[in-house]
Structure formats: structure tokens, C-alpha cells
Amino acid sequence: MTSRKITKAVFPVAGKGTRFLPATKSIPKEIMTLVDRPLIQYAIDEARAAGITEFIFVTSRGKSALEDYFDIAPELEMTLREAGKTELLDVLHKTNMDSGAISYVRQNQALGLGHAVWCARRLIGDEPFAVLLPDDVIAAEKPCLQQMVEAYAETGGNMVATMEVQPEKAGSYGVLDVAEDNGDIVRAKGMVEKPKFGEAPSNLAVIGRYILSPNVLTNLNEMKKGAGGEIQLTDAIAQELDGGSSIYGYRFRGQRYDCGSKAGFLQATVAFGLARPDLQDEFAEYLHDVIELQKVAK
Numbered sequence: 001m002t003s004r005k006i007t008k009a010v011f012p013v014a015g016k017g018t019r020f021l022p023a024t025k026s027i028p029k030e031i032m033t034l035v036d037r038p039l040i041q042y043a044i045d046e047a048r049a050a051g052i053t054e055f056i057f058v059t060s061r062g063k064s065a066l067e068d069y070f071d072i073a074p075e076l077e078m079t080l081r082e083a084g085k086t087e088l089l090d091v092l093h094k095t096n097m098d099s100g101a102i103s104y105v106r107q108n109q110a111l112g113l114g115h116a117v118w119c120a121r122r123l124i125g126d127e128p129f130a131v132l133l134p135d136d137v138i139a140a141e142k143p144c145l146q147q148m149v150e151a152y153a154e155t156g157g158n159m160v161a162t163m164e165v166q167p168e169k170a171g172s173y174g175v176l177d178v179a180e181d182n183g184d185i186v187r188a189k190g191m192v193e194k195p196k197f198g199e200a201p202s203n204l205a206v207i208g209r210y211i212l213s214p215n216v217l218t219n220l221n222e223m224k225k226g227a228g229g230e231i232q233l234t235d236a237i238a239q240e241l242d243g244g245s246s247i248y249g250y251r252f253r254g255q256r257y258d259c260g261s262k263a264g265f266l267q268a269t270v271a272f273g274l275a276r277p278d279l280q281d282e283f284a285e286y287l288h289d290v291i292e293l294q295k296v297a298k
């Protein structure tokens with residue numbers, strides 16, 4: 001199987017983020033912070049580790065904070081330099097992106113994830129590409145997209161990250177219809193977006209990392225509405241099977257946090273806080289005390 005190198009990644013960030021209102025009235029969800037880094041930084045770092053060199057953001061009104069985040073901040077840098085704060089300067093430099101490495105396209109109406117990806121079609125061109133949803137944060141020894149790029153080099157086709165979910169949760173995800181399960185890699189014979197309870201074809205949910213053939217963009221030209229009246233990426237990927245292309249689910253190694261939901265965001269905050277050497281002792285002690293106090297209160 002021959003597969004092309006993946007150098008372009010799309011970051012759809014044009015959603016409304018209604019689950020985080022009122023915060024998202026003026027702050028893009030992707031700028032919300034896990035410990036001291038915005039969600040988008042985790043996604044960018046993961047993409048870089050996987051060899052991505054072109055970063056395509058699909059944005060919308062009210063997301064300018066996101067665009068500014070990746071620019072050089074000369075005044076701030078000068079202040080830090082004058083104060084001799086070299087460690088903080090290093091932290092800041094890691095957020096800078098080379099000129100021309102990032103491009104932005106607008107989705108002028110939130111018509112669905114499929115539509116958001118389709119908006120990037122001219123920048124993607126005729127090559128396979130990655131999609132990362134920044135609100136799915138994945139803690140992993142080897143970054144998730146890197147794992148997928150390595151697996152994709154063997155399989156080609158289309159690849160989605162997948163993980164097992166409880167049957168009652170399947171209705172919140174795209175779900176794989178499994179043809180062949182080889183452990184890490186699963187070949188799919190179908191995909192269903194947000195199945196009704198009891199109708200999910202498996203317990204393997206698709207989460208926000210994809211490596212897709214450019215033909216998916218052609219499928220999206222049809223602008224078919226799917227679950228929730230939205231133009232769904234899942235449907236356009238599933239359509240690939242009609243033309244004889246393959247879809248693989250990749251069971252990544254790592255822990256995924258749904259930072260698009262309040263509970264997931266809080267869990268990620270605890271996990272990432274505890275993983276930080278500069279915070280873990282104090283934070284673990286605090287959490288321990290909170291739990292002990294709760295026990296006493298019961």
C-alpha cells in the first residue's frame with residue numbers, strides 16, 4: 001500500500017461552543033486554558049510532532065483572539081528580555097509560528113463539521129490531509145496523530161481515531177460498523193453519526209483525529225445534511241466506501257479528554273495539573289484534602 005506523506009492539517013474552530021456559554025460569548029472555546037496553555041496549543045504541538053508543516057484554521061466571527069495567539073508579541077518579549085525572564089521568553093517563543101505556516105479560512109455559517117472542513121478545500125488541494133478537533137485533547141506518550149501517521153503509512157485509505165464508549169454514550173459520536181478487527185487497526189464497512197440508542201453498529205466511537213483522502217472533499221461538494229440537520233464529516237467519509245476506498249479506525253494509545261464538555265474539561269484540568277512537575281505536589285495535596293473533607297461531610 002502506498003500512502004503519501006501528510007503535511008497539511010485542518011483545525012476546524014468555527015463552532016459556536018454553546019456548551020461553554022457565557023464564557024464563549026467573547027472567548028473562543030479553543031483559547032480556553034488547560035493549566036497555562038490554550039487548547040489550540042495542545043493540538044498544534046500534536047500536529048507538529050506528527051510532521052505537519054501547514055496549519056489550516058477554519059474560523060468564524062469572534063475568533064480573532066485565536067489568530068493573534070500565534071503572532072510574535074514584540075512588546076511583551078522586550079519586557080521579558082529587559083527583566084531577564086529568559087525561561088518565560090522560551091515559553092513564549094514556542095507559541096510562535098513561522099510566517100506563512102498558518103492560514104485561515106472563514107466558515108461564514110456553522111453548518112456542521114463537514115462543511116467546516118470543506119471550506120478549507122482550496123488550501124488542501126489534491127493530497128491527503130489530517131483533521132484535528134482541538135477540543136478533543138489526548139494525553140499520550142507518543143502523540144495520537146503521530147501514531148496514526150505511522151499506521152496510515154501501512155494502510156493508506158482514510159483513517160479515524162477510535163475508542164470504546166459505553167452504549168448509552170454512543171449517540172454523541174460517529175460510530176464504526178466493523179468489518180474486520182485487527183486490534184490496533186479496525187477496518188470499517190460503515191459509519192453512523194449519532195446513532196439512536198440501541199442502533200449503534202458497535203461500541204467504537206470516532207474521536208477528533210482524522211487522516212483523509214482529498215476525495216472526501218469531493219463528497220462534501222454534495223452538501224448533504226445528516227444528523228441534526230448538519231453537514232456531517234462522518235457521512236462524507238462513509239461515502240468513500242461506495243467508491244471502493246477503505247476506512248480504518250485506529251485504536252490510539254492515550255487518554256482522551258472531551259474538553260468541549262464541562263465535565264471533560266474539568267477532568268483534563270486535574271489530569272494535566274497532576275502531570276506538571278512544578279504543580280503536582282501542591283495540587284495532589286490539595287485534592288487529597290478536598291476528598292478527605294468530603295468524606296467527613298458525608
Ligand code: UTP
Pocket residue numbers: 012013014015016017018019020029058107109110111112113115116133134135260
Ligand atoms: P462541536 O460539536 O463541539 O460544536 O464541534 P461547537 O459549536 O464547537 O460546540 P457546542 O456543541 O455548541 O458546545 C466540534 C468541532 O467542530 C468545529 C468546532 O469548532 C469544534 O472544533 N465546528 C463545528 C466547526 O468548525 N464548524 C461547524 O459548523 C461545526
